[in-house]
Amino acid sequence: MKDLISIVTPTYNGENFIAETIKSVQAQTYEHWEMLIVDDLSTDNTVEIVKAFAAQDARIKFFILPEKGGASLARNKAIREAKGAYIAFLDADDLWKPEKLEKQLAFMKEAQVAFCYHHYSLIDEAGQALHIRRIAPEKLSFHRALLGCSIGCLSVMYHAKAVGLIQIERLDKRNDDALWLKILEKCQWGRLLDEDLAYYRIVERSLSSGSKVKLLKYHYRLYRNIMNYHAIKSLYYTICNVFVYFYNKKRREIRL
Structure with missing residues (x-):
């Protein structure tokens, strides 16, 4: 029997992109998946769009949070509901290439790794290639991840049984970094699948496009509240993240 892969997708006011995101999952060459979409009380047509897809495809499971919880609590809910042997992540405005799941699952089994990620390319809001990987x-x-985590949420897959249940206290920004740290704390190492298998959409209003200075407080909260480090240690890792970010900013991007 094929391994089930659970796909975690938080949504909030994603009506412009969620249909394309779902279609990129439905186009996967590996078909034994479930997509767990958790909505954070959207005020646009996101709910109607997702419900229409779920009505036509039983692999799509849709949940709505009872109150605002941010992406971290939406991901928590999806992870709790997940039935898969493997868990992957795809935000509501990003896309996967058709062979993503098939290639990543095969690599993880062959290499016997519990945590895996890959390269990805950038697209603009209209879905046009920015020719950057x-x-x-x-x-x-x-x-190493404590100092700065340079992997994309849309690229991550982990072995659910090997890692166990992961739940993150609410953190409105950098909650994906918190997830990776909690996973790596258990399995120690993550491995690269050396392929480009996804498209990350640059959206002007996205949380990740905000001021890097404003993000510092969320880095600090990550170490202080999520990792439970003392204040000085939390400040140290926050400062390290700043240096690592600027050091790697150009080195981690190549022109296609």
Whole structure:
């Protein structure tokens, strides 16, 4: 029997892109998946769009949070509901290439790794290629990730049984980094699948496009509240993240 892959997708006011995101999952060459979409009380037509897809495809499971919780609590809900042996992540405005799941699952089994990620390319809001690829490191340890985590959410897959249940306290920004740290804390190492298998959409209003200075407080909260480090240690890792970000900013992107 094929392994089920659970796909975690939080949504909030994603009516412009969610249909295309779902279609990129439905186009996968590996078909044994479930897509767990959790909505954070959208005020646009996101709910109607997702419900229409779910009515036509039983692999799509749709949930709505009872109150605002941000992407972190939406991901928590999806992870709790997941039935898959493997868990993958895809945000509501990003896309996968058709062979993404098939290639990543085969690599993880062959290499016997519990945490895996890959490269991805950038597109604009209209879906046009920006001819830029973001490169991920060959290996990522827990201690290296503490200093700065340069992998894309849309590229990650982990072995659910090997890692166990992961739940993150609410953190409105950098909650994906918190997830990777909690996973790596258990399995110690992540491995690169050296292929470009996804498209990350640059959206002007997205959380990740905000001021990097404003993000510092969320980095601090990540270490202080999520990792439970003392204040000085949390400040140290926050400062390290700033230096690592600027050091890697150009090195992790290549022109296509």
